[in-house]
Amino acid sequence: MREIVFDTETTGTDPERGDRIVEIGCVELIDLVPTGLTFHRYVNPERDIPAEVVRVHGLTAELLADKPVFGAPEVVDELLDFIGDAPLVAHNAEFDRRFLNGELARLGRPTIAKERCVDTLLIARKKYPGAPASLDALCRRLNIDLSSRDKHGALLDAQLLAAVYLELKGGRERRLNFLDPIEAAKPSQTRQNSPLEAPQPRQTRVRPKPLEPLSTPEEHQAHAAFLLSIGPETVWSRLRVTPD
Template sequence: MSRALVLDTETTGFDPLTGDRVLEVAAVELVNLVPTGRHFHVLIDPEREVPEEAVKVHGFTWEMLRGKPKFAEVAPAMLEFLGADPVIAHNAPFDFAFLDFELKKAGHPIIDRARMVDTLVLAKKRFPGLPNSLDALCRRYGIDNSMRTSHNALLDVQLLAQVYLELMGGKQPGLELASRPAVSAPAAIQLDAVPVTRVPRPIVPSAAELEAHRAFLDKVKEPLWLALLEEPPEA
């Protein structure tokens, strides 16, 4: 069984080193690339004002988030859900940088970068030179993202889980073979029960066909076929 988590964050801005904070974390569980239905989702009090530019992206104001848990309060549950499995995100270094900052601030170890799977990198390798945003990939793969009127971490991870499945081949490995019953011959057919006798069916050219062939060979310089035709038959 191969377990992985698809993760997304929403933040107050672009850089935790300038004071921006995480305000939403969502993750869904995949087993063999398929969502299991288990997920982690929490809104977080960022402990600071949310700039208007960020509000336009995800729709969350500080007034909406005041009184929500602080990151330090939700970190243990988040880390338990993530476990030690790969963490998939779109433009993953962005999310990991914010989680690094928040986890260090809360006194927790950061998530090992060896676990990071960046779907943006995968998409750029698959579609070089093309737009590879989450919306662009949804359109390319025919995934309905009509509900995505703003960035929402929980909706985004659900969409990204479908995109990741497509990037990895479009179907669960082994699913088709596992779901198909073994095909066997009907019991009434016993192929090895009846001996088969092959009847020779030689192709014998007519006199007219032989004459036409000989006329063709007369036009060929030293034709080998003519020598074969003139050899006497074996006794």
């Protein structure tokens, strides 16, 4: 199942009073696991940004003056291409949905239905009633590294939320399908106006040199003697499993 985790940074808290999006970040998930495809844009809000808001995300009107406006094709068209018709996952989703819809409505574009959004804040409050449920609090609770986060940032927060969402839905054990650690260590690639691509099956890598056995010949003999003591029809005998 394809889902998009997204986050926005804004000039304030109320799009109906003129607040605008200044940054948007999206992370693609397939069956809860990030594929490495992301979308990230800084946006010129065409207005001032209050100092108290700048302290949260560090983005000033001067920094964003040369960035595209939301209506530019490299923002709105590429964003809509990236999210497609996938469910959208966000923390306090109604906040981000209202801002995204405010920008889309200004352009006469179709808006995002509430039913399409998954709110991880509601999931966390149900899973951990009475406990703090901010993104930071959930990262600490679930042992997700926050060391690279000193201010809010849309793409970084979306990546952190993707990790939180996986754990809220049961963790990697839920699917018994673990990420290849080498693939997981690769940096995410920002999507650049390319068609959606189905994830390619991962090739199984063969270890060039087999690992040395972890058990000794004496342990092998003891294991074989134990199997004989409990009878010939053991699971190990049928499967020919050795204790290595």
